[in-house]
Amino acid sequence: MKRQLFALVDWRRLVLVAAALTAPLLLLPLVADAYALHVLTISLYYVILAASWNLLAGVTGQFSLAHQAFAAIGGYGSGLLVRHLGAPLWASMPFGVALAALLGFALGRIVLKMRAIYLAIATWAFAETIHILLTAAYRFTRGELGLTVPALYRSAGPAAYYYTFLVLALVSVLAMYLVVRSPMGFFMCAIKDDELRAQSFGVDTVRVKTAVFTLTSAFAGLAGAFYAHYTLVLSPQMADFSEMAKLIIMVVVGGLGSFAGPLITAAPIQILTTYLEKYGEWDMVIYAVLVIALMRSYPGGLAALAGELRGRLAPSRPRHAAPKHPLPDPPP
C-alpha cells in the first residue's frame, strides 16, 4: 500500500518541470531591485494561498470563503505568542500553523453536512468573526493599530526573504501536487463530482473533507506566519473579505480546479495590482469584468482556454470540447 501511494506521479517529469520553472526565479534577484523583490515575495505568499484554496474549492468542490482568515490566524497566532509570551520564532510559527490547522479542522467539521450555499455562508461568517475579533479585541491584538512582530532574520536583505518564500512556495506546491496525485486526490475529485456517489463507492467523504479542510488551512496558516514575520506589522485587513475576493480572482482567472492555472496567474495578478496602484481602483474593475467574461465563456479559466488552443494547434490529440453532461435547454 505504502509503495503504491505515489504510483501515479511521474517523478522525472515533475523534477524537470519544477527545475525549468524555478531556474529563472532563482536568478531574478540578480536583475530585480529591492522593491521589485518585495513585490515578488508578497506575490509568492498569494501563490501559496491561491494554490491551497484551489485545492479546497476547485479540486474538492468545498467553496469556502474563509481562506484568508486562516492566513490571518497563522500570522496572528505566531505574532501574539511572541508578543504576549515572548516565545521564539521557531516555536511561535509552528504554533500559528497548528492553530490554523486546528481551526480548519473544526470549521471543516461544522460545515461537513452543508450544501454549497450554506457552506459558503457559514465559512464567510467564520471569516468575518475572525476579522471582527481581531479588530475588536484591540487590547490583545492592537486592532487597527497593527501588531508589530519580530523579523524572521535579524539582518538580511530582500533577497534572503525572496528565497525563503520561493522555497516555501515550491515545497508547498510540491506537497499539494503529491496530494492531488495520490489516491486522496482522486477521492477529492470524486467528492467534487458527486459526493453521494463517491460515498456509495466507499469513499470516506467525512474523513477526506475534514482532512482537506485541515490541510489547506495549515498551508494558509503557514503562508500567513511567514508573511507576518516578513511584513512585521499585522493588521485585521489580512482577514478582510477583499483578500478572499482577490484569491477568487486569481484562481478563477487561472482556472478553478486546474492545478497549474492558479499557480501561473496568482503572482502576475498580485504584481500588476501593486504596480497599478497609482491608477486607483481601475485594475480591480478590469479583473472583475475579466472574471465575469471568463465565467460566461470559459468557466475553466485560462487553463481551459490554453487547453483548447493546444487542441486546435495539435489536432491529432483528442479534444474534450463537448460538455460532460449535456443538459437540454429549458423550454422557452
Next chain:
Amino acid sequence: MFSSELLAQTLIAGVMIGVIYALMALGITFIYSIVKMINWAMGEFYMIGSFVQYALVVYLLGPDLWWVAAPLSAATVFLLGMVIEPILIKPMFTQGIERRDDYATVVTIALLLLLRNLATALGGPYQRNPGSDLPTVMIGPLPESGARFAAFLCTLLALALFYLLLKRTWLGLALRAAAQSRIGVETAGIDILRLDQVAFGIGVALAAIAGALLAPVFFVFPTNGVVTTVKGFEIIVIGGLGSIPGALVAGILLGVVESLGTAFISSPYQNAYGFLLVLLILLIRPSGLFGERVRQA
C-alpha cells in the same frame, strides 16, 4: 448601570434597527427562494440606492422631498437589477453550467468588486451626507433621530407593500409558486426566466430602499453596504435561508441582541454578538430557526 429605562431604550433601538436590517435580509432570501442563488453583491445595490438618493436629494429635489427620492432610488435599482440579471444570472440556467452555486458565488463576488471599485474610482472614497431636516422624535423615554425614525416607518411601509405584492397580485402568486417549484411554474406556461429577472430586480430594490432610507444615518460612500450586508447574511443564517418570516424575526432578534450586548456588556464588540449568535445557530440548527430542511444531493 442597569435600569428599566435603559432596558426599554435598548429594546426599542434594537427593534427599530432590526427591522431595517431585515429588509436587506428579505432581499437576499427572496432572490434565493426564486432564483436559488446567493447574491453576494447585495451591499453594492444598497450602496447604489444610497448614491441615487443622495444625488436626487442634493441636486434635484432637496431634503424635504426625501420621501419622493426613496421610491425613485428603489425604482432605479430595480431597473438596474433587471438589466444585470440576464447578463450574469440567466446563463446559469440556459448554458447548462454544471456547478451553479459556485458559478453564482464567483459571478456575484465579481459584480461586488466591479460595482464597489467603480464607485470608488468614479466618486472617490469620501463620505457624503444628504442631510435630513427631520426633528428628533421621542418614542416613550427614548429620543430618536428623525431620519432614523422615518427610515423605520418607511421600512414598515415597504414591508407592507411587499407583502401585498406577494399575497394579492398575480405576479406574487407566480413568484410564490416559483419558490415552491420551478418546474411546476414552467408547466403552467409561465416564463420562469422572466420571473427570475423580476425577482432579482425586486430583491435588489429592497436593498436599495434600505440604502436610500439610511443614507442620512450611515452616510453615503462606496463601501457603506458592507455592514448592512453582513447583518443581512447573519439574519439569513439565524432565520433560515428562503424563509420570509424567518428574516423578519431574525432581523429583530439580531437588532435586540446587538443593542443589549452593546449597552450591557461591551461596545467595541457590537459586531461580534451577531456572529456568535450565528455560529451558535450553525452548531445547533444549521438550517436556521425557520429554514427549509437541508437535504443532500
